[in-house]
Structures are given as C-alpha cells and as structure tokens.
Amino acid sequence: MTEKTNVDKHPRVPYSIGTGIPKHGDAEIEGYLQSLRIQGFCVIERVIPEDEVAVARDNVHRGRELLLKDRELERHKRIELERQRDPDAEIDDSPKRLDNWRADPVRPPLPPHAEICDIARCEVFAEHLASPRVLKVARAILDPHIRIMQTEVNKSSWPVEKPISEEQLRRRGWHSDWPHDLTAYGTNYEQPWKHCGAVAQPFPDICMALSTIWYLGPEDVTPLNGGTWVVPGSHKDPRNPRGPDDGIDSRVPIPGELQVSAPAGSVFMQDTRVWHSTTLNQSECERTAVVCRYAPWWLSGNEFGNLHSGGHTLRTYVPKDVYENFSPELQLLYRHLVEGEMDVLQLGNQHAAARAQSLRHSEQSDDNSHVIAGAMSVEEWECHRAGRNA
C-alpha cells in the first residue's frame, strides 16, 4: 500500500539563498561579498541566533506601540509651542502641519520638530544591527565608516485574505531603494522640501548603500510567506522599473526573478540598485520584518533620505539617553542622529589616512616605470594589497 503524501502547506526552508557559501570565517564573508557584487544581494544567515529571534521580534512589536505614543506626544508639544508663540494662531493639525518647520530643509529642526527614530524604542533588537558579520560585509562593500540612514521597524507582511487569485499572484511592485528610488518618495513642485534624493539615471556603477531586511519570524521565510522578490544582476542594468523611459512594467513578473528563502533571524542584504518587490504572504502568520539602510559617511543622509515607519522626510533623531545605552558599535551607526554628538570619522578611516600620510614622508623607490595606468583590476589590486600586508 502506498502511503498518503502529505503536502506541507508551511514548508520548512527548502533552501537558502546563502546555500553554498561557507559558514565560518573569512570565507563566509568573502562569499557574501561575491554574491553582493555579482547578484547584487546576499543573505546573511541567522544573524540573530535561533533562541533570540522571538525576543527580538517581541521587542519590535512592543517598540511599534511605544513609537506611536511618542509621536503623538511630539505632535502635542509642537502644537503647544505654536500656541505659546502665537495664542491666536490657527493651528494646522493636518499632515501639512509640518511644512512650517521645513522652512530650512538643509538643517532640519531638533526635537520636538524632528521625530523620534524607530530604533529608539526597539533597543533589544537594535543591538543586532551591529552584528559583526553584517558590519564586516557592509564595511567591505561601502567604507569603513558606515551609518544607518533609514530605520523602518514596521515592515511586516500580513497574511492576505483567501482565496488568492492568479492576478494577485502575478502582482509585483518592482523598485530599487533610496537613494536609487527614482520617485524620491513623492516629490512635488509645490513642496520642494519633500524630496528624499534620487540618484539620476544612469546610476554610477558603484554600490552607494545597502538595504537590509531583517526577517524576524516567527516562521522561516519562504516564497509562501513573504520571501522578497529579487532580480539577480539587476543592479548592473541602467534601466529601472521606475525609470520613466525604460519600458518596464513595475507591476508584473520580470524574467529571472526569484524569491528569497531564509531561516528566521537572517538578513537579506541588497545593493540599493537591485530590483526587488514585496510578496504576498499566503501563510496564516505575520512575517515580521525590519528594514534599515547602511550607507557610507559620504552619502548625504542627514539632509535627505530621512525615514522611519510613519515618517516621511522629517528629520529623525535618537534621544541621548537611549543612545547612551547602545553598545559602542551600535553607537557608531546612529551617532549622526543624536543631538549634540559629532559624527567624526571612524577609526578605520583615520588609520587609512595615517598610512597615506606616512607614505608621503617615507622613502619611495624613485621609479614608476612599472606603472601602466588603467592596467590593474580591483581583484588584482586586492591580491597585491593582501600580499604586501601578509
């Protein structure tokens, strides 16, 4: 007698995008770097250890509630201040109310006119953002001095109502992320401050920022329950799904697309140029997720690109008392958003500059006949450097 086959509606992770990448040491980091360079993304597996995922997830859920309360308080304070200034003022409590404080968009105002950053109320989860493997990869791709520019703790994908139509299954929302989101989050001519910055097409062939999606379970992420869609290699294509001249329909499938699978606690990290899309969650369970974007010191993030869940282009800040409880590594990532803190260049950059300066004064060979400008690839340069430092 043949046994009845049980089709599991909630398959365990069938594979992970990280499959094939060694799991330890430099080889693991090198695998992620290769994947980022060639495919435009990688999945760093189990950044949050299995037995800590539930705590991180609960912390994010609780944080979301606290943030709503904080923002309401901030809004009241703003109105109070306005009343003190002018008791007869007609207080505009509509979403346009913040326009007054955007008079100087280059130097946005301090709290309460700024809004509290999402990370400020998710301090347990927050510490994972400074996990050594994530930072190693981000620093190798971007720069030794990286910062987190956008934090969105509300990136869950909720189960859709059944039955699901073919039309729904075909639905995509292809885009690339800030600063490569060509919509710049809804700019318009009447409100010129409302612009998060968008790199002009064709994008320079450089990774300017890394978008990370932190999958916080409770289930592992599969194509069924919210595994993000991605088009491998699209970071190198001059076209863009939101490119007005590119003839790409951002709402339907693109050849070569695939969905991410990863164990809960993993991080999907992508070059912000990569074309990707959210996915229908066909399971019965919320796919909890947080999104944040790591960028090098030179990306203009304090003037542009501010964002947290529920915010828009308003300046965000991390309260000093919260920041003081962050670990030193995490502090480096958020220092630029803390009142009264100077975001001086980090140690790695200072060492690099010191080496370059000492070279100026050292004995040099006095012969450049071996140099053929333009003849060395980045890979050759990296081998050469490793040899010198061995």
Ligand SMILES: O=C(O)CCC(=O)C(=O)O
């Ligand atoms: O939730 C996801 O899977 C994708 C989210 C995303 O693309 C975004 O936040 O920019």
Ligand SMILES: [Fe+2]
């Ligand atoms: Fe995105």
